[in-house]
Amino acid sequence: MAGERYVLLGLAPARSSWFRVVAQWANSGTIPAEFVKCVSVEELRARLGSGRPFSAALVDAALTGLDRDLVDTARRAGCAVMAVADQRAQSNHSQADWDQLGVAEVLPEYFDPKALLAALGAHSATISRGDTLPGDGVPEPALARQGxxxxxxxxxxxxxxxxxxxxxxxxxxxxxxxxxxxxxxxxxxxxxxxxxxxxxxxxxxxxxxxxxxxxxxxxxxxxxxxxxxxxxxxxxxxxxxxxxxxxxxxxxxxxxxxxxxxxxxxxxxxxxxxxxxxxxxxxxxxxxxxxxxxxxxxxxxxxxxxxxxxxxxxxxxxxxxxxxxxxxxxxxxxxxxxxxxxxxxxxxxxxxxxxxxxxxxxxxxxxxxxxxxxxxxxxxxxxxxxxxxxxxxxxxxxxxxxxxxxxxxxxxVPTVAAAGPARVEPGSLGFLGGGEHEEAALG
Known part of the structure; x- marks a missing residue:
C-alpha cells in the first residue's frame, strides 16, 4: 500500500559502521524505512513505551543491554528485535541461544539492503499512519519438564x-x-x-x-x-x-x-x-x-x-x-x-x-x-x-x-499450569459494549 514503510529503532556503540550505513539507506530511499537512532538502552525502552508502533529494533550484539528484559519490552510493544553480530559475537552465541533470548533474526556485521529487507519481511510489518501494528518476535521454546x-x-x-x-x-x-x-x-x-x-x-x-x-x-x-x-x-x-x-x-x-x-x-x-x-x-x-x-x-x-x-x-x-x-x-x-x-x-x-x-x-x-x-x-x-x-x-x-x-x-489439587500464551476460541470473549445506547448508536 502506498505510504507504508518500516519504522526501525537502532542502538549500537559509537562509530559502528552498520549503524551509519542503515541511516544512509533510509535517508536516500534505498530501503523503504524510517530509521530512529537511540543513544542508550534507556532511550530505546522509552521509545518502545511511547505508544508509537515500530517495525523492528536493530541492536548491536556487543551491547550488554541486549538481554531478555529488553527483548520482552520490545515484544510487548509489538516490535521484533534483530541482533547485528560480528564474528566474535556469533562464535560466542549459538543460534539456539539467540532463539531462546527471543531475537527474531541475527544479521552479520556487514549486510546489504536485500538481506535487511528479507529479514524485515519475515519478522516485521510495515507501518502506515500508525494504524498497523507489527508482529511479535520469535517466542521462546517451552521447556520439556516443569518440576x-x-x-x-x-x-x-x-x-x-x-x-x-x-x-x-x-x-x-x-x-x-x-x-x-x-x-x-x-x-x-x-x-x-x-x-x-x-x-x-x-x-x-x-x-x-x-x-x-x-x-x-x-x-x-x-x-x-x-x-x-x-x-x-x-x-x-x-x-x-x-x-x-x-x-x-x-x-x-x-x-x-x-x-x-x-x-x-x-x-x-x-x-x-x-x-x-x-x-x-x-x-x-x-x-x-x-x-x-x-x-x-x-x-x-x-x-x-x-x-x-x-x-x-x-x-x-x-x-x-x-x-x-x-x-x-x-x-x-x-x-x-x-x-x-x-x-x-x-x-x-x-x-x-x-x-x-x-x-x-x-x-x-x-x-x-x-x-x-x-x-x-x-x-x-x-x-x-x-x-x-x-x-x-x-x-x-x-x-x-x-x-x-x-x-x-x-x-x-491439579498442578499449576506453566505461564504462557493460551489459545482463545473465536467468539468466546464476546464483544465490547453491548448496552442499549451502543446498540442504538449502531442502528
Missing amino acids: LVALVCGPGGTGASTAAIALTQGLAADPRHGTPILLADLALRAEQAMLHDARDIVPGVQELVEAHRTRRPPPEDVRAVAFQVDERGYDLLLGLRQARAWSSIRTRAFEAAFASLRSAYSVVVTDADADLEGEGDGGSFEVEERHVMARTAASQADVVFAVGMAGMKGLHSLVRVLNDLRAFGVAPERVVPVVNRAPRNPRSRSEITAALAALTASATTPPGTRGSAPSPVFLPERRVDEALRLGSRLPDALAQPLAGAFAAVVRR
Whole structure:
C-alpha cells in the first residue's frame, strides 16, 4: 500500500559502521524505512513505551543491554528485535541461544539492503499512519519438564526458613518425588547461607539470574550453581548477599532462571517473603520488581506453606499472610497453614484450628456458603540449633508432617499450569459494549 514503510529503532556503540550505513539507506530511499537512532538502552525502552508502533529494533550484539528484559519490552510493544553480530559475537552465541533470548533474526556485521529487507519481511510489518501494528518476535521454546514448586513463607520470626529446610529434607527422603530436590533462598534478607553454615556465598541466585539475561544454560549448568547438602539429600541455592541487591534481579531474567530451576529439579522448595505487593496495590512498579522473586514463586507454587506461631499475635500475623496470599490469587486449597512450636495439648490445638477457621472463613468462602479453612499442620517444639550448626538432619517430627501435607495437596489439587500464551476460541470473549445506547448508536 502506498505510504507504508518500516519504522526501525537502532542502538549500537559509537562509530559502528552498520549503524551509519542503515541511516544512509533510509535517508536516500534505498530501503523503504524510517530509521530512529537511540543513544542508550534507556532511550530505546522509552521509545518502545511511547505508544508509537515500530517495525523492528536493530541492536548491536556487543551491547550488554541486549538481554531478555529488553527483548520482552520490545515484544510487548509489538516490535521484533534483530541482533547485528560480528564474528566474535556469533562464535560466542549459538543460534539456539539467540532463539531462546527471543531475537527474531541475527544479521552479520556487514549486510546489504536485500538481506535487511528479507529479514524485515519475515519478522516485521510495515507501518502506515500508525494504524498497523507489527508482529511479535520469535517466542521462546517451552521447556520439556516443569518440576513441582513449594513456597514457604511467614510474617517473620516464626521459623519459616527452618520449616523450609525440614520440608525439603522430608521431600528428599520420599522416593515418590524423584530427584534431585532443591531448596532456593528467594528472601530479600536471605538466611539459608547462615542456617547451612555456607563458607562460600557465591554462586547464588544473583549469578543464576545473570546467566539467564541473554541465554538459557543447560540443566547441568543450572545445577552447578547450587551447593549439595549431602546429609539431608538436597541442593541449596543461596540467596541475595545483601537485601539491596534486589535491583540486580531483572524480572524476565529471573522468570527464565526460575523456569530453568523447575526444568532441572523435580521439586523446587522456595524460602521467600510473605510480602507480595505489586504495582496494582500501591502504584509503584519498583515495589513489584523488589518482590519479583516472591511473586514468581507464589504464582507458580503448587503448595504454599504459611508459617505462624500460636498465641494472639501469632495467629493475627498468620491470618494476615493467608489473606495476602488469597488477594494475590493463590487458590485457598493450595495453602497449608503451619503452626510452629505448637502446644502439645489437643484442646489447645483444636482452639487454634477453630480460631483460624473463624478468622479466615470470610476470606476463603463465598458469601452465603459454609466452608472450612484448611487444617493447619502443627509442628512441635524441637531443639534444632545444634542440628543446624552441625549440618545434620532435622528431626523427622518436623520434616514428615510437612512432606505429608505437600503430597496430600499435590494429590488432591491439579498442578499449576506453566505461564504462557493460551489459545482463545473465536467468539468466546464476546464483544465490547453491548448496552442499549451502543446498540442504538449502531442502528
